[in-house]
Amino acid sequence: EAQVTQNPRYLITVTGKKLTVTCSQNMNHEYMSWYRQDPGLGLRQIYYSMNVEVTDKGDVPEGYKVSRKEKRNFPLILESPSPNQTSLYFCASSNRPTTLSSLNIQYFGAGTRLSVL
């Protein structure tokens, strides 16, 4: 089954304790992205990757790192989490477009709910 898998689904941690949220897709997609969702603010893009070893900042990259060493994996790293990073996080992927319009058809993971105390 084609899917984007995030782990863990739920995480409670303390300020300053490094953590990694993993994201893996089995569709051989080139493009992957991380979003965070907060009440009243909608989904905001954190980082994205157009392909292996190619990453770039989204709208809210501060406090986050990513890496793309393999096509299928795109982990989100919080080196020193703070309470303002408490949020619901989504990973998404999409394929090299076969048509222009399919650029914006993205597949999302189930989400990771993070609480930083």
Next chain:
Amino acid sequence: DAKTTQPPSMDCAEGRAANLPCNHSTISGNEYVYWYRQIHSQGPQYIIHGLKNNETNEMASLIITEDRKSSTLILPHATLRDTAVYYCIVRVTQGAQKLVFGQGTRLTINP
């Protein structure tokens, strides 16, 4: 990307057609209309997209007005599982594939 306006909430009876409107009066010629939905804190799910012709797939139909300034997503026979927040997004096809989700319409299907 063009700004979109959707009603904050709508109700629909189970088994009836749900018609969700979206205004995008500043849409430009190369922008597509995309619809996604998010079922209670799950990941957003792609539904359908179109440029200027009406589109239909197994999930829904998309009606775009001739002037392209508004569109309607139609769920022909709504079920309780269609209760979700529906997002209308207008996007160009080039550039970073960042989706900008507004507040959407919270659709409640009532039994």
